[in-house]
Amino acid sequence: GAGVSQSPSNKVTEKGKDVELRCDPISGHTALYWYRQSLGQGLEFLIYFQGNSAPDKSGLPSDRFSAERTGGSVSTLTIQRTQQEDSAVYLCASSLARGIQGTQYFGPGTRLLVL
Amino acid sequence: AQTVTQSQPEMSVQEAETVTLSCTYDTSENNYYLFWYKQPPSRQMILVIRQEAYKQQNATENRFSVNFQKAAKSFSLKISDSQLGDTAMYFCAFMADLSNDYKLSFGAGTTVTVRA
Numbered sequence: 001g002a003g004v005s006q007s008p009s010n011k012v013t014e015k016g017k018d019v020e021l022r023c024d025p026i027s028g029h030t031a032l033y034w035y036r037q038s039l040g041q042g043l044e045f046l047i048y049f050q051g052n053s054a055p056d057k058s059g060l061p062s063d064r065f066s067a068e069r070t071g072g073s074v075s076t077l078t079i080q081r082t083q084q085e086d087s088a089v090y091l092c093a094s095s096l097a098r099g100i101q102g103t104q105y106f107g108p109g110t111r112l113l114v115l
Numbered sequence: 116a117q118t119v120t121q122s123q124p125e126m127s128v129q130e131a132e133t134v135t136l137s138c139t140y141d142t143s144e145n146n147y148y149l150f151w152y153k154q155p156p157s158r159q160m161i162l163v164i165r166q167e168a169y170k171q172q173n174a175t176e177n178r179f180s181v182n183f184q185k186a187a188k189s190f191s192l193k194i195s196d197s198q199l200g201d202t203a204m205y206f207c208a209f210m211a212d213l214s215n216d217y218k219l220s221f222g223a224g225t226t227v228t229v230r231a
Contacts, residue, residue: 031217033217033218033219035219042221042222042223042224043206043219043221043224044221045218045219045220048217048218056217056218059218089158091158091160093160103162103165104162104219105162106152106159106160106161107159108157108158108159109158109159111158
C-alpha cells in the first residue's frame with residue numbers, strides 16, 4: 001500500500017471488554033512501532049518490532065497490553081479488560097530500518113473510547 | 116532520558132504571514148536527530164522536517180525552516196507564507212543516534228490555526 005493503514009478508525013467499547021487494533025505497515029518496512037496519544041499525556045512509545053520480534057516492550061503500560069507481529073508485516077495491539085484510562089488514539093508507525101536510518105511513517109491512528 | 120518541551124500550546128497566524136514554534140530539549144547525548152511532525156485533523160502524522168545535530172546548517176523544506184541552536188538545545192520551526200492547509204498540531208520530536216535507540220520522544224505539541 002501507499003502508506004501505513006490502521007483499523008478500525010474508531011472503536012467504542014465497554015469497560016472490561018477486550019479490543020484488538022490492527023496495523024498494516026508500508027510494504028518492505030522491517031521496523032514497526034506503536035505509540036499512544038492521550039490527552040494530557042502527549043505521545044508515548046509503547047512497543048517496537050524488528051521483523052516479528054519485539055526487543056523492547058518497556059512502554060506497554062500494563063500486562064493487559066500485548067502486541068504481536070506476523071510475517072514481518074501486520075501487527076495487532078490487544079488490550080484486555082479495557083479501562084477508561086485506556087481511551088486514547090493509538091498510532092502505528094513503520095520504517096525501512098531501525099533507528100535513525102529509517103524515518104518513521106505514521107498511520108492515521110485508531111481512536112479508542114472506553115465507556 | 117530525553118525530554119522535549121513545547122511551551123506554546125496554541126498559536127494563531129494570518130494567512131500568508133510567518134509563525135515560529137519553539138521547542139527545547141534536554142539530553143546528554145552529543146549525536147541525535149530532531150524532527151517536526153505535523154498532525155492535521157485527519158490524525159495522520161506527517162514528517163515536516165528533520166535536522167541532524169552534527170550539521171550546523173539549518174534544515175529547510177520549502178516554506179518550512181528550522182533554527183537549530185545546539186548549545187542552547189533549541190529547535191524552533193518557522194512556517195513562512197502560512198496557508199490554510201498548515202492548520203494542524205505540530206510536534207517536536209527527538210531521537211538519539213545510538214545503535215539501540217529507535218524511539219521518538221515527543222513534545223506536548225502546538226496547535227497552529229491559520230486564519231483566512
